[in-house]
Amino acid sequence: MSTSRLEAFSDGVFAIAITLLVLNLQVPRVPPGGLARALLEQWPSYLSYVVSFFVIGIMWVNHHGIFRHIARVDRWLLFLNLVLLLGVCFLPFPTALLGQYIQADQDARVAAIAYACTSSLIAVGFNGIWTYAVHRGLLHPTRVDHERARATILRFGLGLLVYPVGIVVAFFSAPLSLALFALIAVYYLFDQTSSAIAVPGSDPEN
Amino acid sequence: MSTSRLEAFSDGVFAIAITLLVLNLQVPRVPPGGLARALLEQWPSYLSYVVSFFVIGIMWVNHHGIFRHIARVDRWLLFLNLVLLLGVCFLPFPTALLGQYIQADQDARVAAIAYACTSSLIAVGFNGIWTYAVHRGLLHPTRVDHERARATILRFGLGLLVYPVGIVVAFFSAPLSLALFALIAVYYLFDQTSSAIAVPGSDPEN
Amino acid sequence: MSTSRLEAFSDGVFAIAITLLVLNLQVPRVPPGGLARALLEQWPSYLSYVVSFFVIGIMWVNHHGIFRHIARVDRWLLFLNLVLLLGVCFLPFPTALLGQYIQADQDARVAAIAYACTSSLIAVGFNGIWTYAVHRGLLHPTRVDHERARATILRFGLGLLVYPVGIVVAFFSAPLSLALFALIAVYYLFDQTSSAIAVPGSDPEN
Amino acid sequence: MSTSRLEAFSDGVFAIAITLLVLNLQVPRVPPGGLARALLEQWPSYLSYVVSFFVIGIMWVNHHGIFRHIARVDRWLLFLNLVLLLGVCFLPFPTALLGQYIQADQDARVAAIAYACTSSLIAVGFNGIWTYAVHRGLLHPTRVDHERARATILRFGLGLLVYPVGIVVAFFSAPLSLALFALIAVYYLFDQTSSAIAVPGSDPEN
Numbered sequence: 112m113s114t115s116r117l118e119a120f121s122d123g124v125f126a127i128a129i130t131l132l133v134l135n136l137q138v139p140r141v142p143p144g145g146l147a148r149a150l151l152e153q154w155p156s157y158l159s160y161v162v163s164f165f166v167i168g169i170m171w172v173n174h175h176g177i178f179r180h181i182a183r184v185d186r187w188l189l190f191l192n193l194v195l196l197l198g199v200c201f202l203p204f205p206t207a208l209l210g211q212y213i214q215a216d217q218d219a220r221v222a223a224i225a226y227a228c229t230s231s232l233i234a235v236g237f238n239g240i241w242t243y244a245v246h247r248g249l250l251h252p253t254r255v256d257h258e259r260a261r262a263t264i265l266r267f268g269l270g271l272l273v274y275p276v277g278i279v280v281a282f283f284s285a286p287l288s289l290a291l292f293a294l295i296a297v298y299y300l301f302d303q304t305s306s307a308i309a310v311p312g313s314d315p316e317n
Numbered sequence: 318m319s320t321s322r323l324e325a326f327s328d329g330v331f332a333i334a335i336t337l338l339v340l341n342l343q344v345p346r347v348p349p350g351g352l353a354r355a356l357l358e359q360w361p362s363y364l365s366y367v368v369s370f371f372v373i374g375i376m377w378v379n380h381h382g383i384f385r386h387i388a389r390v391d392r393w394l395l396f397l398n399l400v401l402l403l404g405v406c407f408l409p410f411p412t413a414l415l416g417q418y419i420q421a422d423q424d425a426r427v428a429a430i431a432y433a434c435t436s437s438l439i440a441v442g443f444n445g446i447w448t449y450a451v452h453r454g455l456l457h458p459t460r461v462d463h464e465r466a467r468a469t470i471l472r473f474g475l476g477l478l479v480y481p482v483g484i485v486v487a488f489f490s491a492p493l494s495l496a497l498f499a500l501i502a503v504y505y506l507f508d509q510t511s512s513a514i515a516v517p518g519s520d521p522e523n
Numbered sequence: 524m525s526t527s528r529l530e531a532f533s534d535g536v537f538a539i540a541i542t543l544l545v546l547n548l549q550v551p552r553v554p555p556g557g558l559a560r561a562l563l564e565q566w567p568s569y570l571s572y573v574v575s576f577f578v579i580g581i582m583w584v585n586h587h588g589i590f591r592h593i594a595r596v597d598r599w600l601l602f603l604n605l606v607l608l609l610g611v612c613f614l615p616f617p618t619a620l621l622g623q624y625i626q627a628d629q630d631a632r633v634a635a636i637a638y639a640c641t642s643s644l645i646a647v648g649f650n651g652i653w654t655y656a657v658h659r660g661l662l663h664p665t666r667v668d669h670e671r672a673r674a675t676i677l678r679f680g681l682g683l684l685v686y687p688v689g690i691v692v693a694f695f696s697a698p699l700s701l702a703l704f705a706l707i708a709v710y711y712l713f714d715q716t717s718s719a720i721a722v723p724g725s726d727p728e729n
Numbered sequence: 730m731s732t733s734r735l736e737a738f739s740d741g742v743f744a745i746a747i748t749l750l751v752l753n754l755q756v757p758r759v760p761p762g763g764l765a766r767a768l769l770e771q772w773p774s775y776l777s778y779v780v781s782f783f784v785i786g787i788m789w790v791n792h793h794g795i796f797r798h799i800a801r802v803d804r805w806l807l808f809l810n811l812v813l814l815l816g817v818c819f820l821p822f823p824t825a826l827l828g829q830y831i832q833a834d835q836d837a838r839v840a841a842i843a844y845a846c847t848s849s850l851i852a853v854g855f856n857g858i859w860t861y862a863v864h865r866g867l868l869h870p871t872r873v874d875h876e877r878a879r880a881t882i883l884r885f886g887l888g889l890l891v892y893p894v895g896i897v898v899a900f901f902s903a904p905l906s907l908a909l910f911a912l913i914a915v916y917y918l919f920d921q922t923s924s925a926i927a928v929p930g931s932d933p934e935n
Contacts, residue, residue: 116740116793119325119737119740120740120743120744120789122322122325122326122329123329123740123741123744123745124744124747124748125326126326126329126330126333127329127333127539127744127745127748127749128748128751129330129402129406130330130333130334130337130406131333131337131748131749131751131752132406133334133337133406133407133409133410134337134340134752136410138410138413138414138417141424143421143422143423143424144423144424145424146414146418146421146423146424146427146428147424147427150414150427150431160407161403164399164403164406165399165403168399168402169399171326172392172395175322186790186918186919189790189918190918193782193783193786193787196747196786197779197782197783200747200748200750200751200782201751201778203751204751204754204756207756208756208764208768211756212764215761215764216761217761217762217764218759218761218762218763218764218765221764221765221768222764225768300392300395300396301392325531328528328531328532328535329535331532332532332535332536332539333535333539333745335536335608335612336536336539336540336543336612337539337543338612339540339543339612339613339615339616340543340546342616344616344619344620344623347630349627349628349629349630350629350630351630352620352624352627352629352630352633352634353630353633356620356633356637366613367609370605370609370612371605371609374605374608375605377532378598378601381528506598506601506602507598531737534734534737534738534741535741537738538738538741538742538745539741539745541742541814541818542742542745542746542749542818543745543749544818545746545749545818545819545821545822546749546752548822550822550825550826550829553836555833555834555835555836556835556836557836558826558830558833558835558836558839558840559836559839562826562839562843572819573815576811576815576818577811577815580811580814581811583738584804584807587734712804712807712808713804
């Protein structure tokens with residue numbers, strides 16, 4: 112199977128998951144004149160909505176960043192990609208938990224742990240895909256610098272350590288853990304590692 | 318990253334957001350014989366549904382109108398496009414608010430303000446994308462008349478002023494503000510600015 | 524704008540609308556041992572689900588049947604296509620109404636009228652697209668037999684009469700009206716009109 | 730109609746169905762400090778979520794495995810594919826039933842039967858597509874070994890027998906039946922039958 116099918120399917124899943132997040136927002140049923148206040152009191156829902164929106168959006172960007180270096184897909188890679196998508200599809204649920212319970216002290220931390228575990232699953236998926244593709248020689252033969260690609264695995268692995276930290280932080284403070292995941296998303300938006308392994312002069316697209 | 322990926326992902330998000338609007342419509346639970354009346358009393362939900370449907374549909378048209386002039390995408394443009402999509406994905410929520418509260422005087426204006434703010438965010442996204450793409454030289458080198466493209470920025474910026482007006486109108490009358498946004502949508506359907514900057518004789522597609 | 528963009532967007536909307544139908548089905552909350560009976564009592568929901576599923580699926584087939592003869596898209600055609608998609612996106616709502624009220628005598632007929640009106644809107648969209656495309660010369664210049672294409676407009680127009688009949692039938696019997704729409708769907712699955720206007724020897728695809 | 734349209738539409742439906750599964754998960758409303766326990770008590774929902782996620786994901790893989798051998802699509806094949814998609818779109822409903830009732834003894838078996846029947850419908854769709862495509866000569870003329878393709882029909886037919894077994898098992902034990910369907914999914918992930926009928930040296934993609 113070529114990567115284009117896998118990418119089109121993954122694109123669809125990312126696009127749907129990012130759009131479904133809005134279903135977590137409830138229309139408040141209030142007595143006359145109470146809407147403004149009720150909407151403002153829902154701020155945790157908006158906050159977790161916006162964070163998850165950018166988290167999924169930026170994961171979509173990085174999914175392409177990875178797959179433009181991969182030339183072939185085998186069954187194990189399909190399976191690893193399904194693990195990644197499982198986490199992406201699941202994310203609206205802990206997002207809803209955070210939106211509901213972020214002000215509830217002990218329960219907020221439970222919600223944050225659920226969020227951090229889901230994010231970690233996605234990170235495991237990303238790392239599994241990249242490590243497997245590099246070791247199995249599924250990268251593009253001419254466009255990718257294989258030496259440098261192999262060197263990135265360690266860096267990817269280190270990045271993986273941030274997520275367990277996120278879980279530990281979630282045990283102490285839900286808002287801090289949410290801020291940490293927002294930060295990771297911003298970091299990944301501007302981290303250009305994937306272009307660093309491209310062979311100079313080769314066309315990264317197509 | 319080429320624009321085709323970004324466009325395919327954005328297409329998916331527009332298509333899902335426009336289809337999810339129907340989930341705002343509730344099946345009334347009524348005593349025997351009461352369905353017709355209950356359905357008719359939901360007219361604000363249908364009205365806001367139809368307006369938002371065409372607003373999103375026409376935004377989709379204009380998204381393509383803009384991106385067919387853009388040749389390359391960098392990380393900042395990706396981010397600006399995510400801001401635009403954030404507004405599009407969020408729109409079903411203020412649409413539901415309007416459907417629920419448009420007859421509720423004070424709360425109707427709160428709902429209309431939420432709708433106007435979301436529309437303004439989308440307008441900011443559109444303008445940000447266009448201004449950034451023109452200044453950064455991301456436009457198509459041979460198909461776009463760069464002189465004329467630069468001239469459109471001011472016109473785009475003026476268009477941006479309509480949205481704050483929509484917010485102000487929402488403070489006084491929810492139906493008037495909804496009518497204003499329906500009007501803007503129709504205006505953008507027939508405004509052909511994007512073809513005005515095409516180099517004559519060049520193929521705007523592909 | 525070429526037709527490929529419009530078709531990709533419409534494909535997305537059809538795919539989402541057909542999949543969202545399942546959200547109309549409620550998990551019954553019953554005392555122990557009551558699930559089997561509760562599920563069987565929901566048969567009207569399954570019936571309207573299956574009918575709407577095939578109605579949307581076959582509309583998708585015919586949407587392609589029409590657009591493979593159309594070479595160019597202008598703003599009015601975009602608008603007519605949005606009208607068609609408005610009906611498609613709205614269909615899950617009258618489907619839910621029918622599922623809820625098909626056994627409720629008077630309310631069943633109200634639900635059936637809503638269903639028939641939505642179907643009629645879609646039929647108007649289809650006819651508008653075809654009539655406009657033929658008259659405006661938007662059909663493919665070499666692959667379509669324009670004489671025969673013009674002749675199909677009347678036949679399309681006659682087909683349009685079936686839908687008001689569906690509305691009238693709905694005033695008397697909801698199940699009969701639902702059966703009528705199922706029949707129309709099957710008829711359109713095997714009606715091959717669109718290939719009848721292809722120029723012999725031309726490749727209808729691409 | 731070429732297969733690419735059908736595949737793109739089916740891809741969309743698979744992607745949406747797999748993402749909608751998350752809507753079955755409810756945010757528990759609990760008194761302070763009760764979230765962790767309430768979330769853990771929802772384990773049947775997560776279990777059925779994960780099983781259905783991989784079932785749909787792997788069906789998507791096999792849908793491509795089948796359609797890359799098919800060169801042409803006629804109206805009957807479109808209809809058979811709609812039957813298959815009907816089952817895929819419906820799957821979130823029995824998944825929700827299982828999540829709700831898997832611990833409820835008698836009702837658990839009712840939910841498992843619903844799940845098994847839906848899976849069987851999908852299996853009938855897959856077999857119908859393959860048998861019809863082989864007999865009708867819709868397979869790719871040069872890339873597929875037709876002798877071997879014909880031989881696979883019997884094997885496909887035998888596979889079909891597993892699903893009625895799943896229904897019978899569901900009459901006795903819901904968890905066992907869910908485990909059986911998880912097992913079938915894993916089996917199909919690593920079963921490479923579809924590549925066995927490719928003509929050696931031919932490019933299975935495009």
